[in-house]
Amino acid sequence: xxxxxxxxxxxxxxxxxxxxxxxxxxxxxxxxxxxxxxxxxxxxxxxxxxxxxxxxxxxxxxxxxxxxxxxxxxxxxxxxxxxxxxxxxxxxxxxxxxxxxxxxxxxxxxxxxxxxxxxxxxxxxxxxxxxxxxxxxxxxxxxxxxxxxxxxxxxxxxxxxxxxxxx
Numbered sequence: 200x201x202x203x204x205x206x207x208x209x210x211x212x213x214x215x216x217x218x219x220x221x222x223x224x225x226x227x228x229x230x231x232x233x234x235x236x237x238x239x240x241x242x243x244x245x246x247x248x249x250x251x252x253x254x255x256x257x258x259x260x261x262x263x264x265x266x267x268x269x270x271x272x273x274x275x276x277x278x279x280x281x282x283x284x285x286x287x288x289x290x291x292x293x294x295x296x297x298x299x300x301x302x303x304x305x306x307x308x309x310x311x312x313x314x315x316x317x318x319x320x321x322x323x324x325x326x327x328x329x330x331x332x333x334x335x336x337x338x339x340x341x342x343x344x345x346x347x348x349x350x351x352x353x354x355x356x357x358x359x360x361x362x363x364x365x366x
Contacts, residue, residue: 224270231271235333238272239300246286250355252348254326254341256280256293257318262307262329262336265315269337273297282341284355289328291339299339301330309356315340326353 259274261267268275273296280293288302307330311323318325320342326349329338343349 224275228270228275231269234271235335235337238274238332239302240298242285242288242290242300242302244287245290248283248285250284250348250352252282252343252345252352254280254282254291254343256291256296257325257340257342258316259299259337259339260315262338265312265338265340268316274299274337280341282343282352284352284359286359288359289330289356291341301328301339303359305331306356306360307331307336309353309360311353312340318342328356 256278258277259269261269276293276296278294278296280291283290283292286303288300288304289306290301291299293299306328309329310327312325312327313320313322315325315327318340324342326341326343327338328341329336331337343352
């Protein structure tokens with residue numbers, strides 16, 4: 200009988216912790232939703248497709264803190280995606296999540312990084328695109344699968360960024 204009581208207590212405590220984590224995540228989403236407006240899901244006019252690559256969407260963070268994940272407006276979930284660079288901006292087509300579109304005018308910088316939140320890779324393994332939405336600067340971290348595609352996307356994005364390139 201003692202085993203069953205301990206098992207029931209353990210399950211209850213685990214459920215309680217899961218509910219607390221879920222509540223904290225929802226609170227974070229709601230707080231961040233009020234900090235900035237929802238990013239576009241599609242570019243108004245895409246123009247010519249300049250580069251494309253399969254990638255892994257790692258995270259979107261605040262530009263001044265790569266260790267704080269942005270959960271608001273559906274940006275919190277990791278997953279597979281396709282990055283497309285158009286003459287009018289950038290489109291990240293996320294599998295199972297809402298797309299992320301960044302117009303050319305909102306691009307701030309593009310650089311390589313090694314670490315973002317819970318992802319650490321080889322030197323220059325993450326492509327980091329910094330952009331503005333509602334006066335807040337965010338950085339989207341992408342892990343491009345193919346090295347030649349990564350270089351092509353990077354060089355194409357550097358031509359679109361008005362603020363220059365960070366290495």
